[in-house]
């Protein structure tokens with residue numbers, strides 16, 4: 001039996017090495033391993049969130065149609081993170097890509113290893129701004145607000161600036 005196709009939104013971020021290349025490789029691997037790429041946002045440059053001193057991030061959002069179940073999608077995403085984070089063969093390098101599952105259709109997941117909608121998506125401008133490029137009118141299934149509405153309500157004041165069309 002096949003799982004039905006679900007429309008999912010993912011957030012991608014990188015702040016190590018050739019950030020744009022890591023984003024592009026992640027998009028390619030997601031479309032190879034996880035489903036059909038339906039849309040991708042512009043790339044944005046954003047100041048790091050929180051207190052850690054680290055380089056600025058590049059962030060983007062993608063939409064996929066996937067037949068993977070939520071936990072299968074998470075496993076595939078973690079595998080892509082691992083494959084792109086491994087910068088040297090003999091040793092684990094710093095993490096070069098972060099992939100978050102933001103929305104999985106209207107499905108709500110509250111497992112030990114997976115929370116969907118992503119519990120911080122509405123608090124992060126670097127997540128909402130790219131997502132608004134490709135899903136402005138999509139409803140958050142718990143808050144019953146669109147991505148555009150969440151962006152207007154978002155308290156995060158960190159700069160998020162578009163670097164590609």
Ligand code: AMP
Pocket residue numbers: 074078098099100101102112113114115116117118119
């Ligand atoms: P991080 O180190 O912040 O990338 O967190 C990775 C871990 O967060 C994964 O091993 C997941 O088990 C967990 N997680 C929970 N909810 C989500 C989600 N919506 N998207 C991605 N990872 C999630």
